[in-house]
Amino acid sequence: xxxxxxxxxxxxxxxxxxxxALSGLVLAAGLPVPSFGDETQPDSPRAYGADAMPHxxxxxxxxxxxxxxxxTVTIICHRxxxxxxxxxxxxxxxxxxxxxxxxxxxxxxAPGDEPTFGNQDTDGSRSLRHFFxxxxxxxxxxxxxxxxxxxxxxxxxxxxxxTELHQVVHTASRRRASYGELAERAAKLxxxxxxxxxxxxxxxxxxxxxxxxxxxDAGHIVQGQAGYGIDVRLDGQLYAVVARPxxxxxxxxxxxxxxxxxxxxxLKVVELPSSPLPADHHPLGGxxxxxxxxWAAIQGRKKLNIDWELGEHADxxxxxYRAQLAxxxxxxxxxVRSVGDAQTALNEATQTVSADYYVPHLAQAxxxxxxxxxxxxHGQCQVYTCTQxxxxxxERVAKWLKxxxxxxxxxVTLLGGGFGRKSMPDYVVEAALLSKAMQGRPxxxxxxxxxxxxxxxxxxxxxxRLEGALNNQGQxxxxxxxxxxxxxxxxxxxxxxxxxxxxxGMGVVNVPFVIPNIQIENPExxxxxxxGWFRSVANIPHAFAVQSFIAELAAASxxxxxxxLLELIGPPRQIxxxxxxxxxxxxxxxxxxxxxxxxxxxxxxxVTEQAGWGRTLPNGHGLGxxxxxxxxxxxxxxIEVIVDDQGKLTLPRVDIAVDCGPQVNPERIxxxxxxxxxxxxxxxLYGEISFKNGAVQQSNFHDYPLLGIDAAPRxxxxxxxxxxxxxxPLGGVGEPGVPPIAPALCNxxxxxxxxxxxxxxxxxxxxxxxD
Amino acid sequence: MIKLTINGExxxxxxxxxxxxxxxxxxxxxLTGTKFGCGISACGVCTVHVxxxxxxxxxTPIGKLQGQHVTTIEAISQNSVGAKxxxxxxxxxxxxxxxxxxxxxxxATLLLQQNxxxxxADIDQAMRANLCRCGTYPRIRAAIKQxxxxxxxxx
Numbered sequence: 001x002x003x004x005x006x007x008x009x010x011x012x013x014x015x016x017x018x019x020x021a022l023s024g025l026v027l028a029a030g031l032p033v034p035s036f037g038d039e040t041q042p043d044s045p046r047a048y049g050a051d052a053m054p055h056x057x058x059x060x061x062x063x064x065x066x067x068x069x070x071x072t073v074t075i076i077c078h079r080x081x082x083x084x085x086x087x088x089x090x091x092x093x094x095x096x097x098x099x100x101x102x103x104x105x106x107x108x109x110a111p112g113d114e115p116t117f118g119n120q121d122t123d124g125s126r127s128l129r130h131f132f133x134x135x136x137x138x139x140x141x142x143x144x145x146x147x148x149x150x151x152x153x154x155x156x157x158x159x160x161x162x163t164e165l166h167q168v169v170h171t172a173s174r175r176r177a178s179y180g181e182l183a184e185r186a187a188k189l190x191x192x193x194x195x196x197x198x199x200x201x202x203x204x205x206x207x208x209x210x211x212x213x214x215x216x217d218a219g220h221i222v223q224g225q226a227g228y229g230i231d232v233r234l235d236g237q238l239y240a241v242v243a244r245p246x247x248x249x250x251x252x253x254x255x256x257x258x259x260x261x262x263x264x265x266x267l268k269v270v271e272l273p274s275s276p277l278p279a280d281h282h283p284l285g286g287x288x289x290x291x292x293x294x295w296a297a298i299q300g301r302k303k304l305n306i307d308w309e310l311g312e313h314a315d316x317x318x319x320x321y322r323a324q325l326a327x328x329x330x331x332x333x334x335x336v337r338s339v340g341d342a343q344t345a346l347n348e349a350t351q352t353v354s355a356d357y358y359v360p361h362l363a364q365a366x367x368x369x370x371x372x373x374x375x376x377x378h379g380q381c382q383v384y385t386c387t388q389x390x391x392x393x394x395e396r397v398a399k400w401l402k403x404x405x406x407x408x409x410x411x412v413t414l415l416g417g418g419f420g421r422k423s424m425p426d427y428v429v430e431a432a433l434l435s436k437a438m439q440g441r442p443x444x445x446x447x448x449x450x451x452x453x454x455x456x457x458x459x460x461x462x463x464x465r466l467e468g469a470l471n472n473q474g475q476x477x478x479x480x481x482x483x484x485x486x487x488x489x490x491x492x493x494x495x496x497x498x499x500x501x502x503x504x505g506m507g508v509v510n511v512p513f514v515i516p517n518i519q520i521e522n523p524e525x526x527x528x529x530x531x532g533w534f535r536s537v538a539n540i541p542h543a544f545a546v547q548s549f550i551a552e553l554a555a556a557s558x559x560x561x562x563x564x565l566l567e568l569i570g571p572p573r574q575i576x577x578x579x580x581x582x583x584x585x586x587x588x589x590x591x592x593x594x595x596x597x598x599x600x601x602x603x604x605x606x607v608t609e610q611a612g613w614g615r616t617l618p619n620g621h622g623l624g625x626x627x628x629x630x631x632x633x634x635x636x637x638x639i640e641v642i643v644d645d646q647g648k649l650t651l652p653r654v655d656i657a658v659d660c661g662p663q664v665n666p667e668r669i670x671x672x673x674x675x676x677x678x679x680x681x682x683x684x685l686y687g688e689i690s691f692k693n694g695a696v697q698q699s700n701f702h703d704y705p706l707l708g709i710d711a712a713p714r715x716x717x718x719x720x721x722x723x724x725x726x727x728x729p730l731g732g733v734g735e736p737g738v739p740p741i742a743p744a745l746c747n748x749x750x751x752x753x754x755x756x757x758x759x760x761x762x763x764x765x766x767x768x769x770x771d
Numbered sequence: 772m773i774k775l776t777i778n779g780e781x782x783x784x785x786x787x788x789x790x791x792x793x794x795x796x797x798x799x800x801x802l803t804g805t806k807f808g809c810g811i812s813a814c815g816v817c818t819v820h821v822x823x824x825x826x827x828x829x830x831t832p833i834g835k836l837q838g839q840h841v842t843t844i845e846a847i848s849q850n851s852v853g854a855k856x857x858x859x860x861x862x863x864x865x866x867x868x869x870x871x872x873x874x875x876x877x878x879a880t881l882l883l884q885q886n887x888x889x890x891x892a893d894i895d896q897a898m899r900a901n902l903c904r905c906g907t908y909p910r911i912r913a914a915i916k917q918x919x920x921x922x923x924x925x926x
C-alpha cells in the first residue's frame with residue numbers, strides 16, 4: 001500500500017505579503033506589464049533574481065519536494081520545458097543537494113501559480129540563473145529535515161548524522177534509514193531558516209556540473225508518449241481553428257457560416273471579438289470553426305469567405321518601411337549614449353568607414369504551433385497548454401472569462417519549442433473563449449502553420465548604421481551607431497517609437513570598446529505589427545551590425561580582425577554597466593554582474609585557438625569571427641565556410657566558446673549552443689517575414705524555410721570556459737548562442753570571397769551575377 | 772468506411788476519404804505521437820510507415836489506405852531497428868523540445884532498414900526533409916551512426 005506523499009503545502013498569500021511588507025519592497029499590483037527594468041526607485045534597496053520577480057520567492061521544500069514511502073522523490077519543475085532541458089536541470093539541482101538518487105526522482109510540472117512557485121516566465125535565459133541557488137536551498141532544506149527526523153527517531157544529535165544517496169546515516173551506531181522511511185516525520189518538522197542551510201561543497205556534487213544526467217523526458221519523447229500542448233485530449237473534446245485578421249487591428253464585417261457548417265464534421269461557427277489596439281496579449285479576434293476533428297475545422301474555415309474591415313495598418317509594406325528606416329538612420333536620433341565628440345572626430349579623421357545593416361522581421365515558428373485546450377465546469381476553467389508564461393496565461397483567461405483567478409487552473413504541458421512565441425498567451429485565451437461558446441465543453445484550438453507564421457509576435461525589423469573613424473595606425477578614434485527598429489513596447493502601448501532600455505541593453509549601448517569618441521543614437525520607428533520576443537531578441541541585429549562592422553574596420557586598415565577586436569575591447573577590466581548607460585543589465589545587479597572584458601577576451605582567445613585562426617585555407621574557404629555578450633554570458637564563434645563558384649555555401653565546422661559562469665548541466669549547455677547556432681543559421685541564410693498591404697506574405701515552410709540536416713554544419717564544437725566557483729553568478733544559456741552566428745558567417749563569407757553581406761537574409765546574394 | 776491496420780491492430784475509420792491520415796491518427800484514434808507541423812509535407816514531423824515506406828501523414832488521405840498497414844512512432848520499438856534507433860537517441864541526448872523526433876526516428880529507422888551502414892551523404896539524403904527547429908542535426912547524425920554500429924555488432 002502506498003502511504004501518501006508529503007503534502008504539498010501552499011504558503012498563504014497573506015503570509016507572503018507580510019513577509020515582503022517587512023522588507024519594505026513594493027509588490028506590483030494588478031496585471032503584470034512587461035518588466036522593462038528601468039523604473040527602479042533610486043533610493044530603495046533593490047532585489048534581483050527570483051526574489052525580485054512580481055510574486056517573489058519563498059524558500060519552502062514542501063512546495064517543491066514530495067517523498068513517498070517507496071523512496072520515490074517527486075520534484076516540481078515550475079519553469080516550462082521547451083527544449084532547453086529545464087525539467088532535467090532544475091530537479092537535478094534539488095536532487096543533488098538532497099543527496100537523492102536520480103533513479104528515484106520523478107519530475108512533476110507545476111501549474112501556473114506564481115504566488116506558490118515563484119516566477120514562471122520561462123524567458124530571458126534565466127531559469128538556472130535565477131533558480132540555481134533557490135533550488136539548492138530547497139534540496140538542502142529537505143535534506144536537513146530528513147536528518148532532523150532521523151535524529152528525533154534515533155534520539156541522537158543531528159550533528160552526528162549524514163546522508164548517503166537517499167539514506168540518512170548514523171555512523172557511530174551503524175544505523176541507516178531510507179528517505180522513504182523518514183519522509184512522513186520529516187514533513188511535520190519546521191522548515192529550516194535560509195541562513196541555517198548547509199549547501200554542499202562543489203567537490204561533493206553528484207550531478208551538478210557533471211553532465212551525467214540524461215534528458216528527463218527523452219524516453220517518452222522517442223516513444224511518441226511525451227505530452228505537448230497540441231496533444232491534449234479530454235473526454236468530449238471538440239477541435240477548433242480560427243480565421244484571424246491578416247492585418248493587425250482588422251475587424252470582421254461579415255462571413256458565410258452556412259457554407260462552413262455544411263462541411264462534414266463541422267459543428268459550430270463562432271465569431272471572436274477583436275480587441276482595440278495596442279495588440280498586447282489579446283487574442284486577435286476573427287471567426288472560429290468548431291468541429292469533430294481538426295481537419296474538418298480546417299476545411300470549414302476555408303468556406304467562411306470573411307469580409308474584413310482592414311483598419312489603420314492595411315498599408316504596411318515592409319519594403320517601404322525598410323526605406324523609411326534606412327532614411328531614419330541617416331539623420332540624428334535620440335542620443336542614448338555619448339562619450340567625447342564623435343561628430344568632430346568623424347569630420348577630422350584621416351579615414352572613415354560607414355555601413356548600413358538590415359535584419360528583417362522573423363517568425364519564431366516553433367515546430368509545435370500554438371495550441372491550447374480549455375474546459376469550463378461549475379464556474380471553474382481548466383486550461384491545458386504549451387506556454388512560456390503560465391501565470392500570465394492564467395490571469396488573462398480569468399480576465400476574459402470574468403472569473404476569479406482562483407477558479408482558473410493552468411496546466412502546463414511540454415512545449416514543442418517556444419523561442420519567445422509562447423510567452424504570448426493570445427492563443428490560450430482563444431481556447432477559453434471557445435469553450436465558453438460551447439457551454440464549457442472542452443475545446444482545443446490548434447494553430448496551423450499558416451496561422452503561426454502569419455500571426456506571430458515578430459522579431460523587429462531593424463536598420464543599423466555604423467560610422468567609424470580610423471587614425472593612421474588603423475586605430476578606431478570614433479564610433480557612431482544609429483539603431484532604428486520598432487520596439488516591443490509598441491505592442492503594449494500605442495505610440496511608442498523609441499527602443500526600451502531592455503532593447504538598448506542588448507548590444508547597442510553596452511559595447512565595452514576603448515574608443516575616445518562614441519555616440520549612440522536611436523531614431524524613431526513606428527510599429528505596424530505585433531513585435532515580440534524572438535530567441536535573443538534585439539541582440540540579433542545589434543551583434544550582426546557591430547561585429548560585422550569591426551571586421552569592416554579591420555579590413556579597411558588592412559589589419560587582422562581578431563587583433564582589431566581585442567584592441568577595441570581593450571585590457572581585462574570590469575565595467576559597471578551603468579557607465580555604458582545600460583540601465584537594464586539583463587535585470588541583474590550591476591555590482592554582481594559587471595561587464596567583464598577579461599571574460600570576453602578569453603572566449604575570443606579560446607575560440608580562435610581551437611578553430612586555428614590564421615591558418616592557411618584553400619581558395620573559396622574563409623574563417624569568420626564574432627563575439628557577443630548577452631544575457632550575462634560571453635560567447636565567441638568562428639565559422640569556417642566554403643563558397644563555391646555557384647555561390648553555394650558549405651559549413652564544415654563551427655567552433656563556439658562560451659563562458660556562462662558555473663555550469664549546472666554542461667551536457668544541455670552544449671546542446672543549447674549547438675541548437676542556437678543552427679537556428680541562427682536558418683535566420684541568417686533564409687529568414688525573412690515581409691508584409692504587403694498589411695499582411696504577411698509567407699505562409700509555411702516552403703516560403704519560410706528552415707535549415708535541413710544536409711545544409712547544417714557537419715561539426716559544431718562547443719568549448720566551455722571552466723568555472724568551479726558555484727557561488728559565482730550564473731549566466732544565461734538558451735539565447736546567447738544566437739547573436740554571434742550571423743556576423744561570424746558573414747565575416748567568413750567576406751574572408752572567402754571578398755563579398756560583404758550587410759542585408760539579411762543572405763538568400764540569393766551569393767549567386768554569380770550576370771555581368 | 773476505411774478498414775486498415777495500425778500498429779498491428781485492425782481499425783475502422785468513418786471519416787471522409789479525403790481526411791489526412793494525420794488527423795485520423797491524432798484526433799480519432801488518439802495516437803498523438805505523430806505530430807502536426809505544416810500540413811503540406813514540408814517538415815516531416817508526421818512521418819509514419821505505410822507498407823514499409825515513409826509517408827507524410829499530413830498529406831495522405833485515408834481513402835488511399837484501404838487494407839494497408841500503418842506503423843507509427845508508438846509501435847516502432849517493436850521493430851528491432853527502430854528500438855536501436857530509439858536507444859541511440861536516448862544515449863546521445865538527441866532531443867531538445869522533442870517535437871520533431873517522432874518523425875526523425877521514423878525516417879532514421881527506414882534509412883537503416885534499407886541501408887544499414889549509411890554514409891554522411893546517405894544520411895543527408897534520407898533526413899534532409901525532416902526539419903528540426905531546435906537544431907539537433909549534429910546529434911541526429913551521430914545517433915544514426917551509433918545505431919548503425921549497434922546493428923553491425925548484432926550481425
